[in-house]
Amino acid sequence: MANRRRRGTHGGRPPAFGKDIYRDRNVVERWFARLKQFRAIATRFDELADRYRAGIVMAALVLWLREPAG
Numbered sequence: 001m002a003n004r005r006r007r008g009t010h011g012g013r014p015p016a017f018g019k020d021i022y023r024d025r026n027v028v029e030r031w032f033a034r035l036k037q038f039r040a041i042a043t044r045f046d047e048l049a050d051r052y053r054a055g056i057v058m059a060a061l062v063l064w065l066r067e068p069a070g
Contacts, residue, residue: 035059 036042038059046052 034063038062 035056038055040046040055041052041059044052046055
């Protein structure tokens, strides 16, 4: 802990590390990583915003249905 305080902004995790904030951020980052497994989402294949959004909704639905119950 003292080393992190000494280094300050020059690297490492900040001394005021919030576990709850990190956990929430990690969930969102992992969700986007799973969405990007769909080629059309990762490459922005659709030109129209409505179609792209529909693709994201469909991909999210597929991922949600694949999750194990519990």
